[in-house]
Amino acid sequence: MIKKIVFAIILAWTTIGAQAQVFEPGEEPRTVRTEGFWENWFVQMGLDMTLQNPYGYDFSKVFPNGKSFGLDLAVGKWFTHQVGVRGKFNWENKLPLLENGHANWLAPFYQPGENRRKGGYIAVYGDALLNLHNLFGVYRPERKWNTSLYPRIGINYNFGVSKGSLLAGIGLLNTYRISDRWSVYGDVAYIMTGSGFVGKESKADTGTGSNSNGYLTFGIGAQVELGKIKALKNAKMQDDLSVLSNGIWDNWFVQAGMDMSLMNPYGCNFGKVIPKGMTFGLNGALGKWFTPExxxxxxxxxxxxxxxxxxxxxxxxxxxxxxxxxxxxxATIAIDAMLNLTNVITGYDPERKWHTTGYVRAGIITQFVEGSGSPLMGVGLEETYRLNDKWSLFGAAGYQVSTSEGMGVSTTGMDVSAGSNGFFDIDFGVRYDLGRNKFYRDEETKKKAYAQPVAGHNWPRFAVNTIASVGVAYIGKTALKAMVKEERPDHSDNKSFPSGHTAMAFAAARSIDKEFRKESIWIPIAGYAAATAVGIERVANDRHHWYDVVAGAAVGYGAAELAWYLSDKLLGSGSKVALTTTGQTVDVTYNF
Known part of the structure; x- marks a missing residue:
């Protein structure tokens, strides 16, 4: 029972910071205050209907040949009033009361009921949400109706023929807010997918390329906002991550560079990619940062x-x-949803030069020799280094997959799944910022920032807070061990839950993060990696269960948060003593 209570507290701890999808207007036109990465999450659940339309078939015969019903589950986040992301899961043509035994156009083609009998099909979507009201109008927190446009990328798997395929689509999401927490939604999208998923068994009968098969999908359901609900009036975000998002015309950039691709069709030896699958080319992009993340x-x-x-x-x-x-x-044309990992982990710093960004790519690839296109999906990492206020250098490496029609040897055909063809993409080039390209903090956050010592690290504070963090973690893990009394996997004693080594390691890692997060992203990453390695070692040596380690990490993280919070409250966040280095000297400063 105690273990369940502890995990409930940990779960509540991780979600309590989430805020409803309500932002506070900023001082400048078309801006809002945004908080950190863990705010403004939501969950959706509903039902949907799809209308399959294989290549070359009369759409008027969709009923009942191409009709299916299913269940939708989704989780999403609004980064600001204009943009967000959503991950969605769909299970079609199998659940009780949602079957269609007359779905002739779902593979296996013209075998009514077979698809349903074998499990229907599932799909996983990734959507980049663009709120059209707030993109082209003025943000109003009291608005109830919101319409969002989204490009979609994902994969599907058809149990009827044990095959999967990439998919790409575009759609509209309409939501109506009925309370601070609850909304209803309506969803409509058109999705393109490979010829092995919907349609006849023969590629010759369904055509090739991205338009060989498609389907419309309609969904309705309910949406709930996670976490505490923010009041619409007098809402002040005091988190250090709080910044003002700039207007729609700010934070745009262009970039251009060269790239090398390493093609790897299904079934081919990757060791022969050079020279059989190596190509060179150019890339260009236009983008915008809506928030620091x-x-x-x-x-x-x-x-x-x-x-x-x-x-x-x-x-x-x-x-x-x-x-x-x-x-x-x-050629490829794609939209990248970019997540600045540096700002997510360490917080926004306008003076930082190095940035690491992860991206998810959705697009279309076309071969000019054939004149056809196919869906494209990819993931990657990009590193940028700012040279000055306008210019930056970038380098990126990603992996992209396409259907068998899009790239590769003709023998791959439609019998293979979404990973049938893929290629590594390596880029480098320059980026130029258009106009103003900095976010700015609100006045309260600025005052907090100016209250901190501006020179160097406060080593005495760091040492004291780190020792205190580890000490609080030690006390916490000892108390929990005495209450829970769980036996270790190796049966040596009954002090398994939680992992004390992991708790103290994560306490030290969080303390390092607190002190060095603005200097370099790699310092806290190294700290957390070392702490994670400690936890893995404890499980590998049969001293703890995996959940002991998870609980220990939460205890250590919380201990550091508590120690630093109390230190700031009792001693002030900016101690009068600070140490700095200048050239070959070490300077001690005292702020009166």
Whole structure:
């Protein structure tokens, strides 16, 4: 029972900071105050209907040939009043009362009831949400109706034929707020998918490329905001992560660079990628940061059109590789949802030069030699270094997958799944910021920042707070061990829950994070990695269960938060003593 209570407290702790989808207008036009990464999350649940439409078939016969029903579950976050993300899971044509035994157009084609009998199909979507009211109008926290446009990327899996495929789509989400916490929603989208998922067994009968098969999907359901509900009046965000999002015309950038792609069709030996699957090209992009953590970017890539590789064999036409270059090569058009990991983990600092960003890519790839396109999905990491107020350098590495129609040898066909063809993409180039490209903190946060010592690290405070953090973690883990009395996996004693080593390691790691988070992202990452390694070692040596380690990490993290909070309250967040280094000297300063 005590263990369940502890986990309930940990769960509540991790969600209590989430805020409802209500922002406070900023002082400047078209701005709002936004908080940290863990705010403004929501959950959706509803029902949907899809209308399948295989290539070349009369859409008027969708009823009942291409109709199916299913269940939707989604979790999402609004980064600001204009943009957000949503991950969605859909299970179609199987659940009780939601079956259609006449769905002839779901593979296996023209075998009514077989798809339902084998489990229907599932799909996982990723949506980049663009609130049209707030993009083109003025933000009003009391608005009830909101319409959002979203591009979609994902994968599906058809149990009827044990096959999967990439999908890409576009849709509209309408929500109506009925209370501070609850809303209802209506969803409509059109999705393109590969020829192996919907339609006849023969590729010749369904065509190739992104338009070979598609389906409309309609959904309705309820949405609930997670965490505490923020009052609409006198809402003040006191978190140090609070910043003002700039207007729609701020924080835009353009970038251009060169890239190298390493193609890897299904079933081919990756060791032969060079030179059979290596291409070179150019890329360009236009993007915008909506918050310090989240941005969107439209990207165009042109490959094997200016810099030829006459030895390339793994792009169409396979029989005559030089034709790909002669007829223009290949191109991709994509939208990247970007998450600045540096600002998520360490907080926003306008003076920081290095940034690490993860991105999810959704788009279309086309081979000019064939004139057809297919869905494209990818993930990657990008590193940028700011040279001055306008110019930055960037380097990126990602992995992208496409359907078998989009790239690769013709023998891959439609019998393979979403991972049938993929390629690594390595980029480097320059980025130029258009106009103002800095977020700014609200006045309260500025005052807090100016109250801190501006020179160097406060080593005495760091040492005292780290010792205190580890000490509080030790007391906490000892008390829990005495109450829970769980036996260790190796049966040596009954002091398994929680892991004391992990608790103290995470207490030290969080303390390091507190002190060095604004200097470099890699210092806290190294601290957390070391603490995680301690936990893994305890499980590997049969001294703890995995949940002992998770609980220990939470205890240590919380202990550091408590120690630093009490230190700030009792001694002030800015001690009068600070140490700095200048050249070859060490300076001690005292602030009166």
């Amino acid at each position: 989240y941005g969107l970017r439209g990207r165009v890539q042109w490959e094997n059109g200016l810099i030829p590789n006459n030895s390339v064999e793994w792009v169409p036409p396979v029989e005559d590789p030089r034709q790909n270059y002669k007829k223009g090569g290949l």
